Amino acid sequence: MNNSERIISFPHIGNYYVAIEFLIKNTLNMKSLTPPPITKKTLELGSKYSPDFVCVPFKYNLGNYIEALEKGANFLVQAGGGCRFGYYGEIQEQILRDLGYKFDFISILNTDDLNPLSVYGVFKSVNPSINFRKFVYYFELTLKMVGVIDKIEKYIRENIGFEVKDGSFEKLQKEFLKDLKKIKNFRELNAVHKKYNILFNEIKTNKPENPIRVGIVGELYTIMEPFSNYFIEKELAKKGMEVTRFITVTYLFRSHPKTKDLIKMAGKYLKYAIGADGTDSVARTKELAEAGYDGIIHVKPFGCTPEVNAMPMLQNISNDYKIPVLYFSFDSQTSETGIKTRLEAFNDMILMKREKEKCKKVI
Ligand code: SF4
Numbered sequence: 001m002n003n004s005e006r007i008i009s010f011p012h013i014g015n016y017y018v019a020i021e022f023l024i025k026n027t028l029n030m031k032s033l034t035p036p037p038i039t040k041k042t043l044e045l046g047s048k049y050s051p052d053f054v055c056v057p058f059k060y061n062l063g064n065y066i067e068a069l070e071k072g073a074n075f076l077v078q079a080g081g082g083c084r085f086g087y088y089g090e091i092q093e094q095i096l097r098d099l100g101y102k103f104d105f106i107s108i109l110n111t112d113d114l115n116p117l118s119v120y121g122v123f124k125s126v127n128p129s130i131n132f133r134k135f136v137y138y139f140e141l142t143l144k145m146v147g148v149i150d151k152i153e154k155y156i157r158e159n160i161g162f163e164v165k166d167g168s169f170e171k172l173q174k175e176f177l178k179d180l181k182k183i184k185n186f187r188e189l190n191a192v193h194k195k196y197n198i199l200f201n202e203i204k205t206n207k208p209e210n211p212i213r214v215g216i217v218g219e220l221y222t223i224m225e226p227f228s229n230y231f232i233e234k235e236l237a238k239k240g241m242e243v244t245r246f247i248t249v250t251y252l253f254r255s256h257p258k259t260k261d262l263i264k265m266a267g268k269y270l271k272y273a274i275g276a277d278g279t280d281s282v283a284r285t286k287e288l289a290e291a292g293y294d295g296i297i298h299v300k301p302f303g304c305t306p307e308v309n310a311m312p313m314l315q316n317i318s319n320d321y322k323i324p325v326l327y328f329s330f331d332s333q334t335s336e337t338g339i340k341t342r343l344e345a346f347n348d349m350i351l352m353k354r355e356k357e358k359c360k361k362v363i
Contacts, residue, residue, distance in 0.1 A: 001074065001104065003127055009033045009073035011061040014224045015153070016249055018180050019145045026138040028127050033073045035064040038227040042067055047332040049095050055301040056331050057221035058088050060228055065096060075104045075126075083276040083306060085221075116140070141186060143253075148193045150248040152176060155200055157245065161237035162207035172199055207242075212350055215288035216245040217281040217314075218299035219307050222330055223247045229299050229330060230339050236297075239347045244293070246284050247277065256280075269313040278306035282313045289321035294350045296323060302331035324349050 008030050010020055017034045024032040036042075038060060046063030065076055076096075078089035093105040108122050116139045124130055152173070160169040176196045183189045214236055222228050223245055233243050257265065259273045265283035273279045285296050298314055300307035311327065318325040326346045328339065 003028075003030055006075045006104070007031045007033050007073045008075040008077060009035055009065070009068035010077040011035065011064040011079070012038055012225065012227075013221065014226065015149055015177055016146060016224075018177055019142050019149065022145060022181075022183075023138060023142040026141075027123055027130060027135045029130075030075070030127070033068055033071060035068040035073075036071070038064070038225070042227075043332050049099065051091075053303070054088070054091075055084075055304050056228060057085065057219075057225075057301060058092070059332055060221075060225065061088070062092050062095065065092060066099075066101075069096065069101045069103060074102065076106075078105070078107045085276075141189065143250075144186065145180065145183070145189055146249045147254075148180070148189060150250040151193070152196055152200065153248070155197075157233055157237075157243040159200075159203075159205050159207060159242075160234075161240045161242060162205040162211070164204040164206055168203045169200070172196070172203065211242045212240065212295075212354070213242045213244065213293045214295045214297060214350075215284065215293050216243060216297045216299060217247075217284050217288075218277065218297075218328075219301060219304050220247050220252065220277050222299045222301055222304075224249070228301075229328070230334065230336055232297065232299065232328070232339070232343075235340065235343050239343070241294075241347075244288065246280070257283075266313070269316055274309040275306035276304075278310040281307060281310040282317070285314050285317050285325070289317050289323045293323065294354070295346060296325045297328065297346075298325055299328045299330065302329045304329075324353070 008024050008028065009032065010017075010024075012035055021032050021034055024030060042063035043056075043059060044063070045066045046059035046061065049066070050059045050062055061078070065073075068076070076093075078092065089105070089107040096103065096105075106122065106126060108119070116136045119139060120130075120132065120135050123135060156169050156173060163169050176192070179192050179195070180189075183192055216223060216232070224247060226233065233245075236243050259279055262279045262283040263270050263273065266279070266286055269286060270279065270282050274282070281298065285298075288296055296314070296318070298307070298311070314325050314327075317323070324346065326342060328342075
């Protein structure tokens with residue numbers, strides 16, 4: 001297949017599809033096809049053809065691929081990564097071939113060291129005529145775009161729970177993503193960032209001085225793909241909570257502490273690295289507990305070993321700092337009602353704890 005016939009597609013993860021599309025379009029000179037937004041059908045398709053034992057990100061990705069192939073994609077990209085996710089690409093490729101699809105497949109970021117040169121090597125193998133200077137320019141621009149998405153979404157997480165008019169943040173976020181898709185260079189990206197910084201700040205909120213603050217820790221895919229965590233940030237916002245999370249693409253590739261530093265941050269709770277994001281979950285839970293957060297939510301796919309490893313330490317932190325930790329384990333059968341009920345109880349517990357602390361101060 002020559003490059004002009006290739007239609008490249010990739011799995012969804014949050015709103016980063018805008019940046020991935022941008023990078024493909026401007027460096028590989030190939031058509032890209034973003035898979036349809038994730039729905040229950042995506043998960044059903046992925047689960048139907050996945051081995052039972054795999055964790056749920058595998059199933060979501062596979063569902064994305066099938067939907068993209070059905071829409072005409074013929075070149076699939078897998079990101080690869082730490083833990084067993086690094087091996088998932090090959091299995092997904094085989095499953096799709098067994099289903100009779102014809103396509104090319106590449107694992108694009110199978111490195112912890114995301115730098116222009118390593119990614120350039122992979123891109124060059126896809127399109128030998130790629131121009132190095134142009135690639136570096138758009139690669140850096142893409143990383144900056146990801147940074148802008150992360151900054152804007154951080155502001156949203158911290159403030160959407162207090163919007164005066166329902167839906168104002170979501171509406172503006174859609175416009176932001178639409179404008180982001182149109183940018184061509186750093187100047188335009190900076191202008192979009194500036195414009196939406198102002199617009200988001202202008203949205204009226206009634207945030208109290210001491211809002212309820214909740215931190216989310218856990219496995220990266222489940223944290224960053226809202227469909228896979230049943231839109232947990234949105235549910236927390238509805239209860240008037242400020243949400244903090246560290247894991248974003250910018251965090252993973254630009255500001256993620258070294259493992260030895262995370263172990264140090266985790267103090268007496270951890271002596272060794274426990275794989276994938278588990279070490280991070282422990283270190284950050286301790287940090288959030290020390291910062292006086294009201295509660296922690298731990299999210300993971302069912303059977304995610306690194307996060308299962310982290311749970312006993314999270315429980316120790318919860319006991320020592322008297323901070324509630326709510327554990328969610330998601331798979332393709334998770335009940336939405338169950339999630340809502342547990343969040344309701346979590347919220348009540350935090351409110352009661354606050355009330356108790358207020359009474360203590362008065363006495
Ligand atoms: S980190 Fe957890 S969910 Fe992700 S691939 Fe590894 S085991 Fe699966």
